[in-house]
Amino acid sequence: MEHGVLVPPVYSPIPPAIHPRHEHFDRRTAAWAQEFGIGSNALREKLIGHEIGTFAARILPDGDEEVIALLADFVLWLFGVDDGHCEEGELGTDPKELVPELSRLLRIAQNPQVPMLTDDPLAAGLRDLRRRMELHGTPAQLARWVDALREYFLSVVWEASHRSKGTVPDLNDYTLMRLYDGATSVVMPLLEMGRGYELQPHERDDTAVRAAAEMAYFIITWDNDLFSYHKESRAQQWYLNVVRVLEHHHGMDPAQAMETAVAQRDRVMCLFLRLQARLSATGSPQLRQYLDSLAAFIRAAQDWGISSRRYTTPEDPADLPTAFRDTPTDDSTEPLDIPAVSWWWDTVPEGPAPAASHRGSALDG
Ligand code: 3E9
Ligand code: MG
Ligand code: MG
Ligand code: MG
Ligand code: MG
Ligand code: MG
Incomplete structure (x- = not known):
């Protein structure tokens, strides 16, 4: 591997799970991408x-x-x-032209x-996604999907x-940008559908619940940054991931940067587990489902991330782990030194989670 950096097995305490018809969804999504002509021919063949x-x-x-098929089509x-317009296309180096198109x-x-955009394949695909979402989502869920798409576009x-x-943003700016540019928040309404x-707004918008979602976005995107480092760093063009940020602003070599990024995601994972236990003990059944879905999303991105050809790049193989570890490399309960997110640690008091008694009433502020 070009940089000689080994991606270690990452801490994954969440059990794996998969719908038994997964190959069917691969075929269905391929057919959808062909039907709508998503991306250039070369990009579509890859995707x-x-x-x-x-x-x-x-x-x-x-x-x-x-909804699984809808989610797959939406991710594609x-x-x-993200690949076609932003990372590999001309709009990606021209933010003032990217804004009107998005x-x-x-x-x-x-x-x-x-x-x-009547002749635009991405617009046609998006119309189809919206139409299918109306069959499975409430008006509020659709509105949140549009809002989340806006925050992804902004990032x-x-x-x-x-x-x-x-240029390369510093760690704080990068973290804030990455909470949204991994398109994780835009997937959330589909997990409910x-x-x-439907999770009610008084629970979803509770500060601690939002922190739990943001922690999941952080873990998923930090993991992606580890697993996609090979794909991104070998592509002979500007790229951005946490490893690059730590190299650029903190004077680390790639191996040190990788180790630091792993420690960061391990600390957030430990915090997420503690917060999940606390919120599950007192929240509604819908909130427990929501938290379970966050965990499943984290684990899904890990299992897919170490196995998809997108990241293993068989034509120039990445040195990705084939398994996970069941202990963190860093279990410190200290907040990360990242101002945009260090408040996450305020949402989780030290000590054991409360007993599962007062369901549905104990969430506020
Ligand atoms: C991810 O970041 C870009 C998103 C548009 C990918 C779409 C995936 C999801 C909505 C689910 C979340 C999953 C993740 C983040 C894997 P980036 O670094 O551009 O992705 P890449 O695959 O190129 O490394
Ligand atoms: Mg059905
Ligand atoms: Mg991207
Ligand atoms: Mg990318
Ligand atoms: Mg809201
Ligand atoms: Mg990536």
């Missing part, structure tokens, strides 16, 4: 080989099959935007009937600004 249906089958192992569509797509997500414009200048429930 349909990345087992994205299997990824969705891991995220929603007991989910509604139509997101890669159509804003037009956002309008399609919000009002799919508008006669805009990729920020990223494009760095790409256009060839896939299991047929």
Whole structure:
């Protein structure tokens, strides 16, 4: 491997799970991508080989099959935007042109009937995704999906600004950007749809519950940064991941940066588990499902991340782990020195979780 950096097995205390028809979802998503012509021919050929249906089958192992297929198509569509427009396309180095294009797509997500972008395959695909989402989601869930798409778009414009200048954000800015540019928050409404429930706003928007979701986004994207480091660093173009940020701003070599990133995600994982236990003890059944789905999403991204051809790149093999470890490399309960997220630690008091007694009443502020 070009940089000689070994990605170690990462701490994964969450059990794996997969919907038994995962190969069916791979085939279905390939057909969808062909039908709508997502991406250039070359990008589409790559994406349909990345087992994205299997990824969705891991995220929603007991989910509604139509929603698993919808999630898979949406993730493939997101890669159509993230790879096609942002990382490999011309708009990705031109934030001022990226803004209007993403804003037009956002309008399609919000009002799919508008006669805009009528010849655009990504817009056609998005119309189809929106139509299918209406069959499975509530109006509030659809509205949150549009809002989350907006926050993803905002963050990729920020990223494009760095790409256009060839700069690397510092760790705090990178963390804030990465909470959204991994498109993790935009997947959340589908997790509810896939299991047929709706989390009420007073629980979802509770500060501690939002912290739990953000911790999941952090773990998923830090893991992605480890597993995609080979793919990204060998591509002969500007790239951004936490390893690069730590090398650039903290004077680390790639191995030290990798070790530091692993310690960061381990500390957040330990915190997530403690918070999940606390919130599950007092929250509604819907909140427990939501927290379970966050955990399943984390584990799904790990299992898919070490096995998908997207990251193993067989033509120039990555040195990825084939297993996980059951202890953290760093179990410190100290907050990370990242101001944007150090408040997460305030949501989890030290000590054991309360007994599971006062269900449905104990969440506020
Ligand atoms: C991820 O970051 C970019 C998203 C658009 C990928 C779509 C995937 C999801 C919505 C689910 C979350 C899963 C993750 C983050 C794997 P990046 O670093 O551009 O992804 P890459 O695959 O290129 O490393
Ligand atoms: Mg169904
Ligand atoms: Mg990206
Ligand atoms: Mg990428
Ligand atoms: Mg809300
Ligand atoms: Mg990546």
